[in-house]
Amino acid sequence: MKQKLVVIGNGMAGIKAVEELLDRNPDLYDITVFGDEPHGNYNRIMLSPVLSGDKTMADIMINERSWYTEHGITLHAGSPVTSIDRQQRTVTAEDGTSASYDRLLIATGSSPFIIPVPGHDLPGVVAFRSIADVDAMAAAAAEYSRAVVIGGGLLGLEAAAGLLQRGMTVTVIHLMDCLMERQLDPVASALLKRSLEERSLTFAMPAETKAILGSERVRAVALADGSEVAADLVVMAVGIRPNIALAEEAGLHVERGIVVNDTMQTYDPRIYAVGECVQHRGQTYGLVAPLFDQSKVCANHLAEIGYARYAGSLTSTKLKVTGIDVFSAGDFSGGEGAEEIVFQDAAQGIYRKVVINDNQVQGALAYGDTSDGAWYFQLMRDGTDVSALREKLMFGHGGSGEAGLGGETGTAALPGDAEICGCNGVCKDDIVTAITAKNLFTLDDVRAHTKASSSCGSCSGLVEQILASTVGSGYAETPSVRPLCKCTAFSHDDVRRTIIAQNLKTIPAVMRFMDWETEDGCAKCRPALNYYLLCAWPGEHVDDAQSRFINERAHANIQKDGTYSVVPRMWGGMTNPKELRAIADVAERFDIPAVKLTGGQRIDLLGVKKEDLPAVWRDLNAAGMVSGHAYGKALRTVKTCVGSEWCRFGVQDSTSMGIDLEKMAWASWTPHKFKMAVSGCPRNCAEATIKDFGVVAVAEGWELHVGGNGGIRVRTTDLLAKVTTEDEVKEYAGAFMQLYREEAHYLERTAPWIERVGLGHVKERINEDAGGRRTLFERFLLSQKYAQSDPWAEGAEDPPEWTEIRPLAAAE
């Protein structure tokens, strides 16, 4: 028999949890939902555009009643629950309906706080929370003309703007001298007040409401200073209180909200709670994005998958008043050790402030031009080390050097024919048209429809800006973690952690356990999973060839005409007549049309026919050469210079050092390609300071540099350490590679990885903790024991992958 799940509260968080549960395990429960409101489930945040008349009720329904029927859910709408009996495990509603449960989910949300001044219960006094409230306001606007909104926070201002659009004259009464004081500082608040006044909104602030006057209906609001503001409608928007009475009466532990743990369970393990009624790690939330995170975690446990954890959320807010752009996230109140970077252009009404603490963004607010809000929030959420970005922070993402449109402060200023994506030739207009014509809301959507930022990705920031400014003040849910791909809601880190915690050993096992939405995953997640597994279980993991990109399957790079290129390894860039002769012979024997010196100090044979690959490998291998992994997310080249052996300036033997490093690290798989170089003196002819791991010889030893990148966005390395012996160079190199292997996301090079986790973290693990460094190095060597077999050498027995490379014989 199915278990019984009862949900109290038919609102956004509760029904999100039900939806997620149905996705994960549709057959586990008989579900009953009680809701106080007489509707299906609707998008509460869209009540603001409904009030202003920009949207209708029909637009904002998420689940009509038919949805409940289709999923076999019993809905008691308009039927508030009045008691929970935890002994009998039943709930009872006002109308006497009762239901028994095996598990109970409380999602009662919160109620608007009504200041208990005299007259607060007069007709014409409403809150702003539900469809009923909006109906009442619309009716009043049709009949009367003067409105007062008490409360100058997010909700109050949205109510005021909506009523203004309905033709009422509106006064906002606010207790503080700053509007939205929890999200804004005095400067931004003054700018906001000015632009609202330009729209003929009136403010009384700071001002305290003493009483609401009237007999049959409200007539005016009396203030503490003795003045009166005439009113036919009063909207109270002074805050919300979590609905906890029901839980409290049932004996559950409540403080400001119903107290839950990281799995969204209350003190009674059969009873879960999500949404605004909940208090988690001392925090309550009043925005949808974190509540949806809670709902996902809760669904994971209700579905008996049972590993997800909610660790709290960072939130950002955006005011939904058309034509006014305000963004705010995190803590910008300052505090000890905090520094503020401020930019203000009074003429244009633009103001930005970023608060930095310990080299991380702690809070950000933007007024006027909010196109960088998403970028600030991302930096904050990822805990990115911004020491290198400081100067650029104020000029926004457009100027951060990633965009290639240096100096531009935002995409708003760009002309329609400005090229945004250089790889695919997509202009700003193409993107804007696609967003508006096809109702796109996410970067992924824009990628799919326009191809912008789908190749090298360096224009992602610009595309996000265009998206933000085109979608405007419409709400776009900001996921607090980015999923690995469309097949899952989990992030790279979630997946890596779960693989180890749950001892998962195969791709199907990960997909089953983590509730993948597709049966075989996709071309994005399968290679990532294959890598995460091989990194987690060296020697044990059985490689899945079909989850590797063709280059890694064919040990060669696919070319645009379907032929391949083959690059044999040349240790430290050294070669000899025997190898060169073998390469020349192979080129002739297989009619290879092009032989080229690469930028990585070796030789590329281009245009090899696929069916010739095994024979080419065999011949090169016979001459003592191994694959150069020029195709792999793996160690690529170790570039060297001639060093002290030949060069008149050389202070160390950089060539031998490079060869040693390459012999140690070759054939290792890494999250993205990994390049090294060793220069014999600070003249740095091997360009070590744009490599993932670069070594520069100095008179007393070696400087070790990390996190360089010479590709799409050049980044010079950070100095990690100075060491004296060659063994130390190897130990640091191996430990660094292993840390990168274990922590970076698949397809993240060392440069973005270090920017994400901060150089401090790397130094802590590698420099400051000698024991930890050695263990990392040992783990690296252990995995190398299983990795270092040349794919070319396997050829003698002609393994199945080699057979599969050849075409089938044509039918007789």
Added chain:
Amino acid sequence: MEWQRICDLEDIPRLGARTICLAAGPIALFRTRDDRVFALLDKCPHKAGPLSQGIVHGTRVTCPLHDMVIELETGLAVAPDEGRAETFEARVISGNVEIRGALTAAAE
């Protein structure tokens, strides 16, 4: 139209592909997880990339050159991409992979 035997099912790796050159051109034979086989012209509608070298997932393949996703059943590019790769009929009869269409196309 005649069915033509091409190979054993086991010659094609699961979630993988093999190719064969026929008169109609290079043909890619894909095998899904549940052992269904599909035959497509081995040319992506985008820039003729060899679809056989892509990653197979569900009943789709991702082209190795620029990541367009193609439905194996219809040859159609998954929206919002557009284009269609030529398909041929394929079946598995007691472990034998057979196709038809590709040969006749050439004979005409």
